[in-house]
Amino acid sequence: MGLNSETPPIHTETSFSGRTKKIVRDPCLQPCSIERGMRILGGKWKGSILWHLKDGPVRFNDLTRMLGGASKKMVDQRLKEMETIGLVERHVLQTRPIAVAYSITDFGKSTLNVLEQLKTWAEQHGI
Amino acid sequence: MGLNSETPPIHTETSFSGRTKKIVRDPCLQPCSIERGMRILGGKWKGSILWHLKDGPVRFNDLTRMLGGASKKMVDQRLKEMETIGLVERHVLQTRPIAVAYSITDFGKSTLNVLEQLKTWAEQHGI
């Protein structure tokens, strides 16, 4: 699964319409694949979320607690982003009160190597 | 080389002084090492910079061109951050006009595994 299959070009276009200057510079269309990868995983809580889901589904509030410091709003936003990308899945459990669990997809699992390396690196260097 | 050797605690402290509410929440003091690692490497251009320096010193303007879309200001900021952390080194070449080259340190090289994994992942999944 992928988002697009070709290396996208740098897209820096400047158009003038009357006095209005509009610059189109899509931050995801980067020439360097590392940069593009970082745009997906490098967000503020994304790596951690993925990591905390690796051992099984986790419920929303539990997740926010695990992240220690992230507001519900932020976690919600990141989860939605990651759901549309296909990194995580959302499951509604029919209970009262309602419960929602998030799980990692196969695509999400494909990032765990990278994250593990990052974790190892961080720990080895006392980050 | 490391920044600190122990896992820092969550530091979320709320203090009231009169009417003023001040919340201390240092973004670098995260319980999850992945999150902390991301704070170092996950910044907007840091991974790419490191990657482009891996084959030898690169001059400032060349670097900005390689990054394709980053302003001089941004590159400058990132480089300074990364210099103080010890990821890169700055060398002034005595020429006219002046030339400055940046190189990767040993500590910087220690990140290349992670970045390589990220690159591979991104390319395999068409990111």
Next chain:
DNA sequence: CGGTATCCTCTACGATACTG
């Protein structure tokens, strides 16, 4: 060439309160 300085916009993110 390798930056600084200035200005300005936009959005990331936190706090807080509310809802089905």
Next chain:
DNA sequence: CAGTATCGTAGAGGATACCG
């Protein structure tokens, strides 16, 4: 419980101009 709504601020980051 799992969000949504609203508001507010700090800072990220771009444009532009200037300098030794």
